Amino acid sequence: YVLAASQKIKESKHWEADVEVDFFHAKSGANRVGTGVFKGKTLIYSDLNHIVLRILPKYASEAGENAILVSSHIDTVSAGEGAGDCSSCVAVMLELARVMSQWAHEFKNAVIFLFNTGEEEGLNGAHSFVTQHPWSTTIRVAVDLEAMGIGGRSALFQAGPNLWAVENFAAVAKYPSGQIIGQDLFASGVFETATDFQVYTEVAGLSGLDFAYTDKSAVYHTKNDRLDLLKPGSLQHLGENMLDFLLQTASSTSIPKGNAVEEEGKTVHETGVYFDILGKYMVLYHQHFANMLHNSVILQSLLIWTASLVMGGYPAAVSLALTCLSAILMLYSKGMQLSPVHQAALVKLEAERWLFKSGFLQWLILLALGNYYKIGSTYMALVWLVPPAFAYGFLEATLTPVRLTRPLKLATLLLGLAVPVLVSAGNIIRLANVLVATLVRFDRNPGGTPEWLGNVIFAVVIAVVSCLTLVYLLSYVHLS
Template structure:
């Protein structure tokens, strides 16, 4: 009897302890990290074995043969539109196509066409093309059509497989998109041995002009005689180099369902499609032309590994992982064999009602081995059912719990709010600190894993602290409730019940945030909402199976670890690989984040990345973190993540890790600019200087230090308007810039007539001299409309034209035989006002012409720049020599 009190105390002490030891938490963290990485690896890096020509046979796909094409095309070096090297690349593809024609099955008709597109205007409505008209001329494409000889109707029902031969001027384009062309040539070789059994034809389009604004696809789909026979379009692209080529856009359920059923290694995520179509990714592909202009259903694929090297000199063969081409080739071969044999291609691809919102396909792959596809209306039905049941359960629970239950519910939701606020706040704070302590505001580009310490650690720390503050308030409330209801219990027992009940409420609060996200996603028909559905249903099921009870008198117990495993296995399996991939892609894209150099704060890219990582932490770790608050090792966990954050910041400040390497370069463009201040080249003495600017956030201090003897002055003193974009921070040098150009190359803007009968119309002659690539800005605050003539033919008629920031921009890119003289008929606004922030006086027109030539001064600058610098090319970027001229409104 005398020993009973001591036994009771001992049991209380044991009950007051938790069984979640440090070793258990270490095991959980290791399991989560290794499991997530394993999922990412199998989903994105587990590539098939490359096959030789002998292993593939005549009817298979051989990476060895495909790689040979890629190597030869990349070996030509940069081959932009209008270059001699592009002519060589076109000739190579043409010759390879002729070889395929000669070796085809005797019952297969292979036709090869070298198509020259006439001058055309591409006016896309959405995405990057608002406020622009894209004009092209003298583009050449290789078109290879494969038909069965004895089935005439196959000629009228054709599948298009398309990619582009041309590269930007800054790279040989091993990834973008020689890899796609190489795959297509090998596919065509294999298809030419199968097509005798086809019901439908296949066209392989090797176009040029994609990098200048999707002009190649537009010219083919609007001019080629075979265009009206196409029923389904497949576009192959690259936003990096190699890896798995995944679906990232689709407009048709039949296409993605067929791919999911027949592809050997299906890969695709509607998360990528939602992100791409949201405008967060500033890019476009030929798929937009096929969908918007031709109204074709189709699939859009892209390689997305090593996104940081996109359009730089580092887009090289050595980054192309073995198995990348085999992965795309085998998937495409299986798809084409199935689709080309389908007797109902026309009905399924064109006659269906996939244009309706409810039939939009939701798709995602599981570990790159299986693909799940279902329509939007089924997704809505599932979401509505789950949301209704969740609301009924929560309502019933709150009614049964009464006023104390409602308060507990609100306090648990308060935990979520605090978690988000502190997680976002702390990670964003680090984002602001980085530019202050590092030589670069994005010091993790070459070592993306650093973001785990820079943004992941503060996000986790903030989430734990935020949740714990709310947990303390929740405990305070529950202590009062339990004290009133269970007065016969001792203090220790009451405290345990308070902790366990609070822990359960915090776990259930994670369900609330996912329910809210599911409601929002379902309301706006966001395809990625399937993730919210999984993260809501699976933990709810696990909690109901392992923790819930129908007995109102049964006291709560500590949450089981089994509940965590059951609840998170499926959500982590479906989302962790996608998340890691997205973080890597977003990190790489910061290399080209500042589209108008100097226009965005240097911390903005960090803030966006930090907010994204913090959001992932709050969403994916909300259930796991609920187990922390009554754990013995809570302090150790917080100390560990804090130490990781501090050590990473110290390493960044000390420069232990290089921001850029020769393989992952900073985008730095060097342009020799020759500028005149008036319309006629003869009326104003030109000014010649070198412009140095970067699309990568940060100053050019380190780069300009290497160029001390070249006379560069860096800063924001002079805004430089390149017509298609603006440089607000850069470096200028006027030293030794007279060589490498001549006055005869300076373009002119000459007013030929100016009449005011019913309305004022000014006719302007634009002479670009030798340049076949130029951009012209029309001041839409003064000009209401215009027409555009080439060789006395009206190419762009008057009509509604969009504008951005008071400008409509014409971009022209063409081959060597392109015209250089153009007429504009400008219709003035009545009482038009001018609010141009870029110029001190109104400008009617501003013209930039580009020449792909390296002048002596530019050559010296490029030689002296660090090896981790690379020119960056895109449709709006100038070449290394640019001429600027303008026409004032008072001409």
Template structure:
């Protein structure tokens, strides 16, 4: 065994390597390489991430010296990079544990490998994906990699499922063939790619920067505990790690021994994928189906053309009455959607009036069944029934002219039966429209619309079709519903439940800018989601109810569910948050010198409390006491976000920090000519984690160096978001704290003296210090048990210094 190991390892890194050496040295006959490396800076989207001394460990199980497969994640739980208060059992000690066992298991089976397996344990994920980018851009092994597998967690426990795959289909197809208990849904990939879930993983770096293809896994149960103190071992469900481990071990053994392994990267230099994308989904976690997008397009196009042909033929045979009946049945679909969303949204809007929290279902997700599911079903039925009444009246008039020899009661019954059938067929129109849109926009999950269209259409054609306008309609058969919906429900039920649970969990951190949205907005989004699922899945079932005796029982059941749920919320019988499912808050001792450049004014210091969970903080402030005030009077700008609503305490705010800790921004030189250049020195003092925002309305480009002259960010390639370019820096104990920034101004005929007082600052700086001051500690000690600190890459530490440089310095 050869061992490549650099110095300066932390105790955690040494423990990791010693464990791997002990497990691998007795069973591995090939060559095992350990490599320790530190990362630097990278540019990603509208921001730049800088990581000094971000240490990672690579393990290369190399049997044939062909390095072409690697599995990556990090040795630390992300959250420990923000707040050191939790176990990180889900995110992502669980991933590291699985990787350690995989490394041991793979080494015992590796004698027939044709390709090496590299395990990457990297830090810096929560600081802007720094560790992954450092490996891809700086490590010598990265050039040999062809397939990347990323293990993630946005919750704890449950099945670890694939939520991103590709762009080349090789990895997902081989996983489907090898996995014992596959869990994968392309719906999650569509949501992630659309930006509905505003997050990024290491897989983005592997794909977009490294040009690799592969798989991205994530634990998604208990999403509400993500990045909080409640991400702990006791919530990790038995069998969760075993499920991921068995699937991954089978896939790695198959991939490493494969003779058709990809020879090139999945994405060419011009950005085009080298292979056809794959559509994938699992069936009850027991079997996985994959097929290429090209084949899917053939299915979709064929189904759309045949459906249109059948509908046109049917309408031509039925004449103008059939066209009008189709239009009225489609009107019932529109009314169904409007009423269902309206009823559910109305309840969501009223929750802040009857509950202490606008999201009272966080700790008990099933509460949404009564709060939003009941009103959604009631609204869907009411809307469709209104359309049914209009349609049946029209058909009754039509039949009174067509069947003059029948009694009026018989004509009315025929009209009701035919209306029922038209409503069923309007469900086919709904799914045909979704199939067409999904096919046009190349949505991967369009297969769902295909199943919900073809299966009920086949059942209806087989069991219900009259084939002639002369035949009188008959009641719809229950068998038609059972046959037509068995397959769609089988494929969709689990996905709908998991997706709804995930969206409910993310509501605990819905406010990216605290206080910027109406407090009811998060619940309205959940309500609309639930109403959408009701309208999509119950459209066929609802058509059976209008002439049955189930109308009143269904309406009463929905109302009772709503009343019971509202009562439980109003009287506090079901708490919105618990010790294990807590509200996400931040407590920060703020030292604000913004707007005080060049002056002698005292810094504005206070302890700030704010929350990413919708709702006010009155109960929390009352529990803390000590004169805590809540409102929007203080709106600290933390550079990556600002606080529009929060609470604060001024008491003892001068304790726990010193003036020497305040970072400095000093203009060293300002050359004012046609091409204005300003040189600024930054001293972050005691902080090695800081965020700098540069006003790109004033600045065209910039150059950043450390005090030793090393170029950290070169000139060129800058972009902005909302007029700002963000630099996030994170380093170890020996990281630099002094920097030189050269600013190249835009060609504007405005000098610094002409800039008005209302101008935005030129630079905004936040420095974070991992120090718990006495005022912050006092607030944390008084927080209710159902509150928990929340941390992410943009979150400040418990002590933050805010500074700025005005345009008119």
């Protein structure tokens, strides 16, 4: 079917465009990648057939010297229909190829669509293409389309090492969706899986983007990966984003040349920080800027903490220590000559404030650790530290210890948590969705792990996320 559709695209192309269709039969070979689920394994393959479609302007032959690769796999696991993994991506690619064939006369670079086989057996299809096909030497950027589910938004979860591709995607995508948190989790090995993007970066030395559907992940690699569960809106989302990206990059004169990994001297973990906001905007900045920003916030936070403790004196230091241990301080006040009733009320208000400020300390520690280990998702600690700190500074901070302490304002909580919740709520929901689906697949295959392990893992994750994100609410609990 894919071959017939490709031939039809060739026949209906724009008269100033050139469309080449190659039914490529790969020779026998061996594949060995250094990371991921296939780490340390040597995989032997033979008799793999791929369909490769190249689109470029007819009267600009130099465009063929630089190409953008869009790749997905035709094969699927024997247990399922493969509607999500990966017929959905193949369908989007065919429609993209049809559209691109009508506009290719304006391109400066070629676009190659690779429909490969052998992915499920160990990324062999991508390996055979980049090591054997003559067009592979012209590829400068690789885009891999994958599915770990059967719907939702197709999210960017790996990018780099060169930031050129993700910069262009962030600039033109109509509905950008992507989180460096996914890249960090993928690189850590939490999810035992792999995509063709590994081959493109490790073997071919290319930079690029890796997208995947993650909704309904429980049906991934099962008989329930059916066409009736696939939502047209998911394909439309991926198609519109990729169309804008390909039109932008195919017409660009600044496409990176050569081996991006060797040129930049970087790894996929050091490219930059990217995340979307409500699927409408994508924030992107380089790692060196992230380092400067994090170091600046850490230094200023330490200075403010030191000044606060100096102004508060010994009682403030003891209050902080006890509050961080979730202890209620009922023994210290500011030393004012007040009645016992007023002193008790004052100490309660002081405990509220230090409990709120202990949240700053918690996120400051996480920010420092993430910055030290150059973890991209450290931006989460930044957004949970800075807005609440600013809200507290504007609405609650006092410049003199003589002034009586007042109850915390509800506006402080609302103003301080607006940005953190806006930025991170979607991440938490998506993470819970993927985690539950992954654990469901484990439970369907008894014997590999204890039955209780999945519940423990999920409970621990929920407890950690709750403790980290609800810390600022502790000062307001007694008001409910």
